[in-house]
Amino acid sequence: MPITTYQAALDYIYSFIDPTRQGSPDPAIAAHALARITALLDAAGNPHQHLRAVVVAGTKGKGSTCAMIEAMARAAGLKVGLWTSPHLSSYRERIQIDREPISQQTLIELVNAVQPLVEGFDVATYGRPSTFDIGFVMAMRHFVAAQVDLAVVEVGLGGRYDAAATITPLVAVISSISYDHMAILGPTLRDIAYNKAGIIRAGQPAITVPQRAEAAAVFAAEAQTVGAPLWLAAEAAVEPWLAAGQPLAYPAPPQPGKLHGTFQRENARLAMGAALLLRGQGFTIDDAAIRRGLAEAWWPGRFELIDGPPRILIDGAHNGDSAEKLWQAIAQELPHRRMILVLGTSRDKDIAAIAAALAPHAAQIIITRASHPKAMDLDRIAAEVEPFSNTPLQIVPIVAEALAVARALAGPDDLICVTGSLFVAGAAREALGLAVAD
Incomplete structure (x- = not known):
C-alpha cells in the first residue's frame, strides 16, 4: 500500500531506528556500515554520483559552515541543495533546496520511491538500512531530480565511514576538531582526526582551520597520501604547529552578519575558503556573492x-x-x-x-x-x-x-x-x- 500522509512517511523513516545498533570504533564494523549505504545508493541508481558537491566534516561548526557555503553559492545565483543533521524541529529541515525545506508531499513521494528498494535490499549481506541511510538516499535523489548546481553535504558522524564518504567532493571541508563521540571515533584527537580526514580525495582540494598539533599532522599526512592539495583557513599569522596547509588570501573580512559569536568567524573563514576553492572548480562565486552570502547566512540554534x-x-x-x-x-x-x-x-x-x-x-x-x-x-x-x-x-x-x-x-x-x-x-x-x- 502506498504511503499517503506525511505522518505515515515519518513513521516509515523512523521505523528503521534500531536502538540495539551501536556505533563502534572497530574499522571492520564501520566499513560494513559504509558498504550498506553504498549498496543502497547503488540500488537507487547512484544519485550521489550525478551531483557536484562539497562535503563538510568536523566536530563543531559543521552546520554553520554548511549554511554559509550554501548562502554564498546561492548569492551567486546557483541552485543549492543542503543535507544536514540532526534537525531541530522538523525532519524536513534535513533536506533543503535554496534553504526551503523539502515539502511534505515531496517527502511522501520519495518515501514511496525508496520503499521498494528497501524491501528488495540484501539484508543478509549488509544488514537492515538505517534511518540515516534512507534519509541520505532520499536527499541525493531529491537534489538530482531538482537539478541542483551544487550540493552542500554535512557529515553525520566522523567522515571516513559516514554516508557522505560515498561522495567525491569538489572541496573537502573540515571544521574544528575536539573531543566528541569518542566511543565510536576513538579516544584521542589523532583518532578523531583520522575519521574526519576520510572525506579528502585524490586531486580534489581540501581546506581546514588551524587545529591542534596532532590533528593538523593527520590532515597533512592524509592529503599527502591521497594526493590532495590542502589549504588552511587562517589569520595572516599562524603558529607553525597549528598549520596543516597553505594559507588563502581573502577578499573580505570573515565576519558573518547574522551568525553571532566569536567562534563563528573561524567558521566564516572556512566557508569563504571553500567558496574560493569552488571558483577553481568552475563556479562563478564572485567577491560580491561571498560578502552578500556571508551577511545573510543563518543557522538556528547556534548562538x-x-x-x-x-x-x-x-x-x-x-x-x-x-x-x-x-x-x-x-x-x-x-x-x-x-x-x-x-x-x-x-x-x-x-x-x-x-x-x-x-x-x-x-x-x-x-x-x-x-x-x-x-x-x-x-x-x-x-x-x-x-x-x-x-x-x-x-x-x-x-x-x-x-x-x-x-x-x-x-x-x-x-x-x-x-x-x-x-x-x-x-x-x-x-x-x-x-x-x-x-
Whole structure:
C-alpha cells in the first residue's frame, strides 16, 4: 500500500531506528556500515554520483559552515541543495533546496520511491538500512531530480565511514576538531582526526582551520597520501604547529552578519575558503556573492539571541570545547548581570566538561531534558554538574517548563542561556514560538 500522509512517511523513516545498533570504533564494523549505504545508493541508481558537491566534516561548526557555503553559492545565483543533521524541529529541515525545506508531499513521494528498494535490499549481506541511510538516499535523489548546481553535504558522524564518504567532493571541508563521540571515533584527537580526514580525495582540494598539533599532522599526512592539495583557513599569522596547509588570501573580512559569536568567524573563514576553492572548480562565486552570502547566512540554534527582557540565548553546544567557546563569546559579546543556565544533554556527551565550562559562571542552574531517546537522565546530569556549581540545582523535566522557570527567576538585565544539546535547543525554540515541530 502506498504511503499517503506525511505522518505515515515519518513513521516509515523512523521505523528503521534500531536502538540495539551501536556505533563502534572497530574499522571492520564501520566499513560494513559504509558498504550498506553504498549498496543502497547503488540500488537507487547512484544519485550521489550525478551531483557536484562539497562535503563538510568536523566536530563543531559543521552546520554553520554548511549554511554559509550554501548562502554564498546561492548569492551567486546557483541552485543549492543542503543535507544536514540532526534537525531541530522538523525532519524536513534535513533536506533543503535554496534553504526551503523539502515539502511534505515531496517527502511522501520519495518515501514511496525508496520503499521498494528497501524491501528488495540484501539484508543478509549488509544488514537492515538505517534511518540515516534512507534519509541520505532520499536527499541525493531529491537534489538530482531538482537539478541542483551544487550540493552542500554535512557529515553525520566522523567522515571516513559516514554516508557522505560515498561522495567525491569538489572541496573537502573540515571544521574544528575536539573531543566528541569518542566511543565510536576513538579516544584521542589523532583518532578523531583520522575519521574526519576520510572525506579528502585524490586531486580534489581540501581546506581546514588551524587545529591542534596532532590533528593538523593527520590532515597533512592524509592529503599527502591521497594526493590532495590542502589549504588552511587562517589569520595572516599562524603558529607553525597549528598549520596543516597553505594559507588563502581573502577578499573580505570573515565576519558573518547574522551568525553571532566569536567562534563563528573561524567558521566564516572556512566557508569563504571553500567558496574560493569552488571558483577553481568552475563556479562563478564572485567577491560580491561571498560578502552578500556571508551577511545573510543563518543557522538556528547556534548562538541565537532572543531579545528580552530578559534576553535568551539558545546554543547547541554539546561538548567541552564548544561550551568553552560559548562562554568566551558570552563574556565578550553579551554583558549581563546574572546568567541563568538551562542545561540538558544527550547520553553520549561529556557532561562534566560542559559543566566545567559553564556552571561556575551561572547564578542559577536548571537541569532539563529533551523528549528524545538519546536524552540523558536528569539525575545523571545533576550529579555531573553539581561539583562545578555555586548554586543549588533545580530539576525541571520538560524544556518548556524549565524555560518558564528561568524566565520567572530572571531580572531584566539577566541572561538565560539554554544549551547542552541541539535537541534541547530545538525544544526551546518551539517553546518560544520560533518553530513548530512536525
